[in-house]
Amino acid sequence: MSPNIIIVMTDQQRADLRKGAGYSLDTMPFLDSWARGGVDFARAYTPNPTCMPARVSMLTGRYPESHRVRTNHNARDAFYTADLLDVLKSMGYVTALCGKNHSHRNPSDFDFHEVNGHTGIEDHRKISEAESRLDQYLSELQHMEGHQPAPGGITVQQPYRNVTSALKFIDQCKGDRPFFLWLSFAEPHNPYQVPEPYFDMFPPESLPEQQTSTADLADKGHRFIWLRSIWEKILGPDMDSRILRVRSNYHGMLRLIDDQFKRLVHGLNERNLAKNTIILFVSDHGDFVGEYGLIRKGPDLPDVLTHIPMIWRGPGVIPQGTIKNPFVNLVDILPTICDFLSVETPFGVQGKSILPLLRNRNIPEKEYQAAYSENGFSGLYWTDRDKLDILTEGASRNMETFDCLNTWTQCGQVRMIRKGDYKMQVDMMGKGYLYHLASDPMEIRNLWDHPAYMAIKVDLLTELTAAILKACDPLPAPHHRYRTKIHPKGYWYQDYVAEDPGVRE
Numbered sequence: 001m002s003p004n005i006i007i008v009m010t011d012q013q014r015a016d017l018r019k020g021a022g023y024s025l026d027t028m029p030f031l032d033s034w035a036r037g038g039v040d041f042a043r044a045y046t047p048n049p050t051c052m053p054a055r056v057s058m059l060t061g062r063y064p065e066s067h068r069v070r071t072n073h074n075a076r077d078a079f080y081t082a083d084l085l086d087v088l089k090s091m092g093y094v095t096a097l098c099g100k101n102h103s104h105r106n107p108s109d110f111d112f113h114e115v116n117g118h119t120g121i122e123d124h125r126k127i128s129e130a131e132s133r134l135d136q137y138l139s140e141l142q143h144m145e146g147h148q149p150a151p152g153g154i155t156v157q158q159p160y161r162n163v164t165s166a167l168k169f170i171d172q173c174k175g176d177r178p179f180f181l182w183l184s185f186a187e188p189h190n191p192y193q194v195p196e197p198y199f200d201m202f203p204p205e206s207l208p209e210q211q212t213s214t215a216d217l218a219d220k221g222h223r224f225i226w227l228r229s230i231w232e233k234i235l236g237p238d239m240d241s242r243i244l245r246v247r248s249n250y251h252g253m254l255r256l257i258d259d260q261f262k263r264l265v266h267g268l269n270e271r272n273l274a275k276n277t278i279i280l281f282v283s284d285h286g287d288f289v290g291e292y293g294l295i296r297k298g299p300d301l302p303d304v305l306t307h308i309p310m311i312w313r314g315p316g317v318i319p320q321g322t323i324k325n326p327f328v329n330l331v332d333i334l335p336t337i338c339d340f341l342s343v344e345t346p347f348g349v350q351g352k353s354i355l356p357l358l359r360n361r362n363i364p365e366k367e368y369q370a371a372y373s374e375n376g377f378s379g380l381y382w383t384d385r386d387k388l389d390i391l392t393e394g395a396s397r398n399m400e401t402f403d404c405l406n407t408w409t410q411c412g413q414v415r416m417i418r419k420g421d422y423k424m425q426v427d428m429m430g431k432g433y434l435y436h437l438a439s440d441p442m443e444i445r446n447l448w449d450h451p452a453y454m455a456i457k458v459d460l461l462t463e464l465t466a467a468i469l470k471a472c473d474p475l476p477a478p479h480h481r482y483r484t485k486i487h488p489k490g491y492w493y494q495d496y497v498a499e500d501p502g503v504r505e
Contacts, residue, residue, distance in 0.1 A: 002091060002178045002341055003315050004277040006166075007333070008264070009058075009182065010257060011051065011100060012189040012297065013283035015044065015307040016441075017254065020322065024208050027251055028258040031281065031311070034265060038279075038313025039358050040322040045329050045371040045418065049285035049297055049305035050405060054330055055103040058284070059083045061334030061349035061490075063374055066473035069104060070377045071410055078104035079475065082346035084334045085109060088180045091341060094173055098165040099158070099184035110182075112172065114165040116158050118143065118186050131156045138191055142401035145246045146193035153195050159185050159260040167267045183264065188253035188287070190296055192245075198252030204244035207251070214293035216444045221431070222383070223299035223409055224292060230390060231294065234402045243290045250289050278314035278340065280333065291442060298409040299375075301416035301425050302443055306373045316340060318360045326368035327418060328354050335490045345488060348475040352490030366493040369419060372467035376413040376428075417464040424460040434460065 017023050020032030020040065047057040052072045053064040060080040064070045068077040085095060085105060096112035097105075107113035107123065115122045120135025127135070134156040137146075154160055166183045173179045217224045235242050261281070268274045286305045288294040297305050310328060313319075331351030338345040339353035356363045382388060388407065390396040395406040413428040421438035434447040434457055447453040470492060474484050487496045 001276070002093070004179050004181075004273060005088070005093070005337065006181045006183060006264075006277060006279045007058075008261060008279065008281045009055075009099075009184045010188065010281075010283040010309075011184070011186050012285060012287045013254070013257075013309060014286040014289055014304060015283075015309050016304075017251070017289065018309075021309075025202060025251065027202070027254040030258050030262040030265075031309075034261075034313065035281075035311045036321045037319045038311055038317050039320050041310045041326065041328050041357075042322050042324045043327045043371065043418070044282070044308050044310030045306050045327065045373055046283075046285045046308050047329055047331050047372070048374050049301065050375070050410070051102045051284055052104075054284040058282075058330040058333050059085065059103055059105065061331050061345070061351040062473075063331060063350055063372075063471045065374055065471060066348070066350060066475070067104075070374075072102070072405055075104045079473075080346070081348045081475065084337065085180075087334070087338060087341075087343060087346065091343060092177050093180045094177050095180045095182075096166070096169040097182045097184065098169065099162040099182075100186040101184065112169045114161075114168075116161070116186060118189055118191065120158075128156070131161065138193070141191035141193060142397070143190045143403075144192075144401055145242060145249055146191065146199075147245055149199040150193045150195040154256070154259075157195060157256060159187055159257050160263075163260045163264050163267070166264060170267070170271065170273070185257055185260075187257055188250050190246075192249035192253065194249050194252035194256055198256050199249070201255055202248050202251035204241075204248045207244070207247050210290055211442045212291045212293075212444060216442075217292055219444060219446060220292060220302075221300070223381075224294070226384075226408060227298050227404065228293050230396075230402060234396065234399060240293070243293070243295060246295050247290050250287065274314075276315060278312070278317065281309060281311040282330065282333070283308045284330070296404040298404040300414050301373050301375050303423065303437065303441065306416065312358055316355075317358045320360055323357070326354075326357055326363075326365070327371035328357070328368065329371055329373075332490075339489060345490065347477065347484075347486070348473070349490060350471055350474075352492075355489075364491060364494050367491050370463055370467065371418040372464075372471065373416045374414070374471075375410070375416075377410055378413055379411055381412045381429075382408050415464060415468060417460055417467055419460060419463050422456055422460060424457070424464055426461075426464060432457075 018028040019026045046054045048054050048064045053069050056067050056069040060067050060083045068079045095110045097110040098114055107115045119138040130152045134152045332354050335345045335351045335353045336355055339355040393407050395403045416425045423435045423437050425433045432448045435443045
């Protein structure tokens with residue numbers, strides 16, 4: 001029988017804030033230990049640092065510019081031939097969604113679903129009085145930070161409930177068919193809140209000093225400066241102390257998630273299912289968590305937003321621990337699963353199979369030499385001169401809360417390439433940034449105009465141009481006698497002769 005497949009997705013998890021990634025604090029000890037028995041990609045990236053575009057990319061294997069869901073409000077515009085759910089259903093899998101959706105799929109498309117958002121459940125199942133109080137508390141926070149332990153303890157927290165739902169689904173599976181579970185935590189996203197013991201686990205005063213400050217905003221561009229100015233209006237004069245509480249709660253949420261992931265894995269072991277279950281731990285995008293004096297997310301493609309955790313473990317995955325050189329992306333998940341299952345990748349998929357990396361053999365290294373990300377819904381940049389304000393645009397309610405994803409932060413077009421130790425970002429106006437991340441991980445020294453880096457700049461401009469062209473949509477397929485040649489594993493540099501050069505209609 002085909003292996004069971006579980007995708008554990010966190011929401012807004014920075015890749016670098018765990019000890020296994022080099023952080024000084026031990027935020028996720030179980031995940032770090034578990035990762036040593038699998039493949040932990042040190043250079044994994046999201047195709048877009050926004051929830052819905054990233055999630056649609058994961059499920060379709062397509063970049064946002066092609067699947068057309070470029071904001072959190074475009075689910076109905078999703079464009080593709082078949083996605084991960086279609087593939088697995090065609091293979092006889094029983095499917096489940098437990099937790100946050102925020103994709104182009106309806107929960108009812110899954111055989112089992114118990115769904116929540118950031119402020120509580122989004123279906124009609126019964127919950128306890130304590131769970132209801134927690135959901136009310138989440139709503140009252142208005143996506144801001146909690147300054148006291150969340151009520152109700154651990155068992156009413158959404159990650160705990162999500163794992164309970166997951167184990168409930170697994171227990172309902174009869175064993176005659178493989179299952180697919182998307183366990184989708186809505187955390188460590190805002191509202192930033194945790195119960196005891198997590199609330200005091202990483203006290204604000206004990207957190208490591210941040211690597212950036214508001215002094216670095218000027219070099220990051222107008223949108224970063226604008227975003228900070230809005231947060232100052234929303235959070236008030238004690239903004240910096242509130243950011244410290246955000247950071248503390250965020251760290252606590254990581255440990256809460258770690259404990260619930262441990263509970264899931266132990267549940268699989270108790271049911272003798274681990275040996276035949278592929279588990280992928282991943283996030284949709286990152287979070288500023290105070291860097292540059294900012295929280296959440298917003299403009300452009302900084303590494304704190306685009307760099308994500310991605311760890312695979314299970315049958316067919318050779319334990320290697322952390323591997324540092326290859327670049328991988330959320331769009332690679334669908335073609336990799338297709339390769340695992342020896343099934344044809346749907347036409348229109350733009351990711352590539354990373355199965356050779358997971359098996360540590362016959363690795364086409366050039367295929368994994370760079371990572372590409374996109375952001376923006378097109379058009380010109382909106383500025384203060386346009387006289388829009390965040391209240392009329394719906395980005396704030398009574399200046400008590402604020403949606404960091406809005407007309408200003410998401411407009412325009414920005415593209416990014418990571419290759420080796422360097423990163424390049426260019427926008428539709430030709431504004432460019434070049435960083436040497438090995439020495440400047442927080443991207444505060446722009447080398448774009450530095451004479452000593454002209455050769456690097458040319459190389460990355462070439463690589464970025466190639467990536468943009470590769471991400472051009474093969475859909476719709478040409479009609480009549482033109483044939484689109486696509487490597488079955490999504491590769492570009494491997495020699496390949498099509499066995500069945502059929503016409504795609």
